[in-house]
Amino acid sequence: MPRSLKLYIAGVVAGSAFALLVTTLQFPVDPAISIGEFVPTDVGIALGIAFWVAVTLITSALPVRMPRGTVVSVSIAPLLASSALGGPAVAVWVAAIGVTEIRELRGRIPWYGTLANHAGVVLPVAVASV
Numbered sequence: 366m367p368r369s370l371k372l373y374i375a376g377v378v379a380g381s382a383f384a385l386l387v388t389t390l391q392f393p394v395d396p397a398i399s400i401g402e403f404v405p406t407d408v409g410i411a412l413g414i415a416f417w418v419a420v421t422l423i424t425s426a427l428p429v430r431m432p433r434g435t436v437v438s439v440s441i442a443p444l445l446a447s448s449a450l451g452g453p454a455v456a457v458w459v460a461a462i463g464v465t466e467i468r469e470l471r472g473r474i475p476w477y478g479t480l481a482n483h484a485g486v487v488l489p490v491a492v493a494s495v
Contacts, residue, residue: 374481381484384491385461388453392495398451414455417447421463440464444486448494456494460486 399409400416424440431437440463448456464486469479 374477374484377488378480378484381487381491384488385457388457388491388495392453394454395450395452398447398455410451414447414451414459417443417451417455417459418463421447421459422465425464425466444490445493448490453491453494457487457491460490 394410394414396406396410398413398417399406400412401409404412420443421440424443425438428436428438443463444456444460447459451459461483464483466474466482468474469482474482
């Protein structure tokens with residue numbers, strides 16, 4: 366792998382890790398993401414976050430194939446919804462976990478490729494949600 370690519374991947378991953386840390390510490394979770402009126406607030410918030418992670422995992426696993434062969438991931442919709450409901454802190458965690466693909470779990474992508482793929486989603490989601 367060329368040195369410039371290594372530096373690029375390291376920079377993107379470091380920037381995304383920093384964005385993940387800052388948004389987690391600076392922005393509170395909005396209770397609007399909570400699921401259920403009769404469960405305690407913390408449990409409802411955790412269930413809401415888990416719901417949006419699951420929806421993002423499903424949409425990441427089912428990309429849309431366009432007529433000329435281009436593959437488009439539709440996982441941006443649940444990422445934006447989690448950002449609107451829960452705020453930036455929720456959005457970056459949903460992005461970090463939810464964009465996991467089956468081929469990453471099966472080991473078809475090297476670990477640094479997985480890091481770069483997730484970092485390439487976390488940083489834009491952090492900026493967009495702020």
